[in-house]
Amino acid sequence: MENHYQKFFPASSSPVPSAAAAAATYDPFTANTLVPNTRQASNNGKFVGSESDDQLKPSAEDDKNKEKKVRKPRYAFQTRSRVDILDDGYRWRKYGQKAVKNNKFPRGYYRCTHKGCSVKKQVQRLTKDESLVVTTYEGMHNHPIDKAADNFEHILSQMHIYTPFSKPIHL
């Protein structure tokens, strides 16, 4: 579980910041599996947390163009932060905002501005605990991080990542 961060932090050329390694603790795959469980199960159970099962579908490997109904795997994790937008080092452009059911806070939709990079992410603050922010990433970056890596440490210092085993969040 120490290498999975590569899924999220394609440190292709740039060195992996120690902070990123720390972030890797959550393990995207594990988190992917568990988030659905930690999500507001009591609220609606329609959390977008995980299409983990149908992703990587072998049947679509022959043709990536027909990914019409094929949802890309999403990695959602909850962070405790005062700000909605966690600066993860990439540049994001907001392309939409929607009010969602059972949540008084709108969900923001962002897209990576890098050319050729179609990574998307959703940011949703929870109604129950407005200090909790759920960030859902879709897709993987195929380019190095824009900003200095040291910025990561600052980010991580202000947020708390919930692991599947640490403590379920009751909503």
Add this chain to the structure above:
DNA sequence: CGGCTTTGACCAGCGC
């Protein structure tokens, strides 16, 4: 002037 945010409209999928 360029890039980004805002915001309403539009569209597709899903459940009833």
Add this chain to the structure above:
DNA sequence: GCGCTGGTCAAAGCCG
């Protein structure tokens, strides 16, 4: 078949 909800688009405005 219809209505609801989530996700995206695109025009307009704002800001650096």
